[in-house]
Structures are given as structure tokens and as C-alpha cells.
Amino acid sequence: MKKKFVPILLFMAVLFTLFSGVGQAASTPVVPKLYLNDQLLKPYDDPQIVNNYTLVPIRVVSENMGYEVNWSASTKTVTIHNGQNEIILTIDNNIALVNNQQVQMDMSAKLQKGRTTMIPVRFVSEQLGLTVKWEQTSQSVFLYNAAPEDPSTNPVETSTITSIQYDSNFGIIINYEGKMGTLKPFKLDSPKRIVIDFPNTVYSDVLSSQFMGAETRIPVTDNPYISMFRYSVFSTNPATARLVLDLNTDTDADTAIQDNGAGVLTIGLTDPATTPPGDPTPPPVTTDPGTKVYNVVIDAGHGGTDPGAKSINGRWEKEVNLSLSLKVKALLDKEKYIKPLLSRPEDKFVTLADRVTFAKNNKADIFISIHANSNPTSSVTGTETYYTRDSSKALANIVHKHLVKGTGLKDRGVKYGNLHVTRETTMPAILLETGFLSNKGDSDVLYSDAAQNKMAAEIVAGIKEYLKLS
Numbered sequence: 001m002k003k004k005f006v007p008i009l010l011f012m013a014v015l016f017t018l019f020s021g022v023g024q025a026a027s028t029p030v031v032p033k034l035y036l037n038d039q040l041l042k043p044y045d046d047p048q049i050v051n052n053y054t055l056v057p058i059r060v061v062s063e064n065m066g067y068e069v070n071w072s073a074s075t076k077t078v079t080i081h082n083g084q085n086e087i088i089l090t091i092d093n094n095i096a097l098v099n100n101q102q103v104q105m106d107m108s109a110k111l112q113k114g115r116t117t118m119i120p121v122r123f124v125s126e127q128l129g130l131t132v133k134w135e136q137t138s139q140s141v142f143l144y145n146a147a148p149e150d151p152s153t154n155p156v157e158t159s160t161i162t163s164i165q166y167d168s169n170f171g172i173i174i175n176y177e178g179k180m181g182t183l184k185p186f187k188l189d190s191p192k193r194i195v196i197d198f199p200n201t202v203y204s205d206v207l208s209s210q211f212m213g214a215e216t217r218i219p220v221t222d223n224p225y226i227s228m229f230r231y232s233v234f235s236t237n238p239a240t241a242r243l244v245l246d247l248n249t250d251t252d253a254d255t256a257i258q259d260n261g262a263g264v265l266t267i268g269l270t271d272p273a274t275t276p277p278g279d280p281t282p283p284p285v286t287t288d289p290g291t292k293v294y295n296v297v298i299d300a301g302h303g304g305t306d307p308g309a310k311s312i313n314g315r316w317e318k319e320v321n322l323s324l325s326l327k328v329k330a331l332l333d334k335e336k337y338i339k340p341l342l343s344r345p346e347d348k349f350v351t352l353a354d355r356v357t358f359a360k361n362n363k364a365d366i367f368i369s370i371h372a373n374s375n376p377t378s379s380v381t382g383t384e385t386y387y388t389r390d391s392s393k394a395l396a397n398i399v400h401k402h403l404v405k406g407t408g409l410k411d412r413g414v415k416y417g418n419l420h421v422t423r424e425t426t427m428p429a430i431l432l433e434t435g436f437l438s439n440k441g442d443s444d445v446l447y448s449d450a451a452q453n454k455m456a457a458e459i460v461a462g463i464k465e466y467l468k469l470s
């Protein structure tokens with residue numbers, strides 16, 4: 001990194017008279033501390049908090065961080081280079097130019113007391129590839145340079161993101177081609193968000209064409225943790241894609257990333273405050289058929305205004321989920337020691353939270369959610385079963401074994417998935433993805449009445465085997 005001194009002070013003197021009064025210190029003059037790689041920096045002028053954003057004197061960037069900085073008095077712009085990226089900030093303008101692309105900032109650069117250029121440290125540092133952390137208790141900003149990777153031991157393989165979608169059960173689903181590197185999400189405050197950078201990753205041409213300006217923004221309305229996700233090109237050299245999850249206020253979500261190694265990555269969201277660190281021992285299934293009647297919740301996915309995935313035949317997922325659930329219930333009704341309960345007995349919208357509450361209120365012994373899958377690639381086929389908590393694994397294994405027999409489709413296995421209903425419930429809970437509605441063969445099976453009867457019988461056989469009633 002090059003280091004170059006710049007004649008900022010000269011311009012500052014000229015501007016002093018023009019901008020007096022702009023960017024006055026906040027009423028509570030807390031001076032935030034600034035650390036670079038855990039070393040306390042002592043800037044010439046004090047950093048400042050304005051509307052919850054930390055602003056630092058531009059000299060920190062040039063003198064303490066060693067980047068090239070240029071100031072233009074005529075345009076009131078600061079240009080920052082780090083050899084790879086160029087950031088241009090204009091005083092009191094919240095649009096920055098990053099490598100000639102417009103990027104909106106939450107806080108613009110300011111002139112403090114008309115003489116010191118103050119820049120939003122988080123924005124600039126992130127654009128320069130640094131990790132930024134804010135510690136509330138000590139009012140400190142921690143900046144970290146990413147450790148450079150050794151290219152000789154890490155051959156660069158570029159991957160391509162072909163789609164990014166939101167699914168109310170899974171969270172964010174990313175389809176990609178190539179090999180995905182290790183992802184290290186980090187959390188940022190003001191506003192609360194989780195940032196995930198994808199190293200050596202580019203977007204497909206279709207996705208690239210969607211970048212209107214700087215990023216693609218997708219609002220999310222039905223998730224307890226996030227209000228929006230957005231993705232952008234963070235850097236072109238090295239190629240880095242960036243996904244940002246904007247958290248709802250008052251939530252403290254963590255991500256659970258699962259890469260199937262074959263082009264599908266799911267990013268689930270979980271609440272560290274409510275997720276127990278260790279999984280409690282599963283409630284023992286007692287062989288006491290004389291007294292115990294088991295409450296079994298069958299949860300037909302989606303419904304009403306939430307149709308789920310669209311089948312290749314034009315019909316909706318909610319329909320097959322309900323139809324299969326009703327068949328399972330009808331069979332369970334004949335069982336003396338099982339009381340089946342439907343969380344969605346008809347075509348109506350039920351929130352994920354209400355499904356969980358339903359299971360808890362009914363003291364469910366087991367919870368089985370019924371869904372059908374979809375994939376942008378129509379050749380993807382098969383049956384899979386998801387669980388989140390370890391205490392659900394045994395149920396998942398047994399029911400899945402039967403379900404695969406019932407569908408007769410490819411066995412895609414039992415998988416961990418950070419799904420709302422299987423995570424937030426407290427009893428053994430699983431989610432069945434019977435087959436892919438995006439696949440012609442699977443879809444034909446799932447909408448067939450005969451096949452549904454077979455699937456229902458096998459699901460019931462699985463439930464009975466798990467409950468030791470068979």
C-alpha cells in the first residue's frame with residue numbers, strides 16, 4: 001500500500017469561512033475510540049458520532065490507515081484509493097462513487113467546524129475491504145484488515161451466482177456454479193445488518209443485468225429477522241459478491257449457512273437469544289400403548305394468499321400439501337393411540353409463528369410439516385426431509401425412509417435445514433419436501449391421487465414406527 005501526504009489543510013483553511021456551522025458536535029460529546037487491527041489509533045482530530053454514525057477525520061485514512069487521499073476544493077470531493085478501489089465522497093452528499101458506480105450511503109461526509117473533513121468510517125472501511133465492528137459498551141470502532149491469502153496454497157476458483165431467492169422456510173437460497181469458498185458473515189450496526197462476502201464470485205449475466213445502479217434490493221415481509229436483503233458487486237478485483245441482510249430492529253439474528261457442495265447454498269436465520277446452545281434430550285418415547293395417546297401435528301405448508309411454489313403444470317404447492325395432509329390425517333384418525341391435529345385444515349393463510357404456537361398449545365408429541373420443492377433447474381428431482389434440532393433427527397430418519405418408498409422418487413436424503421417451524425417448535429419436528437414441482441416427473445407423482453395415498457400410508461407407517469406403535 002502506498003502512502004502519500006496530501007495538502008488537505010491548505011484547502012481546509014480556504015473552506016473555513018464557507019462552511020462554518022456545518023456538522024456541529026452532537027449534544028453528548030462522546031468521543032468514540034478507533035482501533036485498527038486492535039491497535040488504538042490516535043487521530044489528530046477527534047472522531048465523532050453524528051446520528052449514530054461514526055465519522056472520522058480524513059487524515060485517519062491517509063495517515064493511520066495508509067491510503068491515498070486527495071481533496072478537491074472546487075467540487076468538495078474526497079477521493080480515496082487503496083490500489084484496487086476508488087471511492088469518491090462529496091461533502092453533504094449521500095451518494096458515493098465507488099469505482100465509478102453510484103452507491104448510497106447512510107451518512108454523508110461532513111465538514112466539521114468548517115475545517116476538518118469527516119468521513120463515515122464504516123462505509124469507507126468496508127469499501128476498502130476492511131471489517132468494521134462497533135462495540136457499544138466502550139464506544140469503539142474496530143477495523144480489521146483481512147489477512148491476505150497465499151495464492152500458492154489457495155488456487156483461485158471463480159464461482160458464479162445464478163440466482164438469489166427468499167423462501168419463508170429456508171431463508172435465502174442461492175444457486176451457484178463452480179466451487180463456493182468459505183463464507184464469513186459479519187454483523188454491523190446502525191442499521192443492524194449481516195454482511196456476507198463471497199470470495200472469487202461473480203454474478204451470472206442475468207443477475208448482473210438487474211443491478212440498477214449499485215445493488216439489487218429485495219424487501220422481505222414475512223420473516224421475523226430480516227426486512228430486506230440486497231446484493232451487489234463488492235469488488236471486481238478480486239471478484240467479490242456481497243449479500244447484505246437488513247435485520248429488523250430489536251432482533252439479534254445469526255446466520256446458519258449450509259452449502260450442499262452441489263450448487264445450492266441456504267442461509268437460514270436464527271435468533272441466538274432464543275436458540276438453546278445445546279439441544280435438549282428428546283422426550284423419551286415410551287412404549288405404553290395402554291395409556292398414552294400421542295398428539296401428532298400435521299402442518300400443510302403455505303395456504304391462502306401464500307401459494308408456495310408453482311408446479312410445472314400450473315398448479316400450486318399449497319394444494320398438494322393440503323391434499324396429502326388430509327390423507328395423512330384420515331389414516332391417523334383410525335389409530336387408537338394417535339390424535340392427529342391439522343395446523344392448516346383448509347386453504348387459508350397461517351403464519352409460521354401460528355403453526356408453532358398451534359403445536360405448543362396442543363402439546364404435540366411430534367410435528368410434521370408437508371411441503372413440495374422447487375428448483376430453477378427443472379431436471380432436479382427427488383425427496384428430502386429436513387430437521388433442525390438434533391432431537392428431531394431420529395424422527396426425520398424413520399419418516400424419510402418410509403416417505404422415499406411412498407414417492408418412489410430419488411432419495412435426496414435427510415438434511416439439516418434451519419427452517420422456522422422445525423427450529424422454533426420444541427417437540428421432534430421435521431419438514432418433508434416430497435418432490436420437485438419444477439420437475440415434470442415429480443410433479444406428475446405429487447398430483448396423482450394414487451401416489452398421494454401411497455405417500456400418506458408411508459408417512460403414517462413412519463410415524464407409527466417412531467412412536468413404537470407398529
Ligand SMILES: [Zn+2]
Binds near residue numbers: 169302308317371
Ligand atoms: Zn413449501
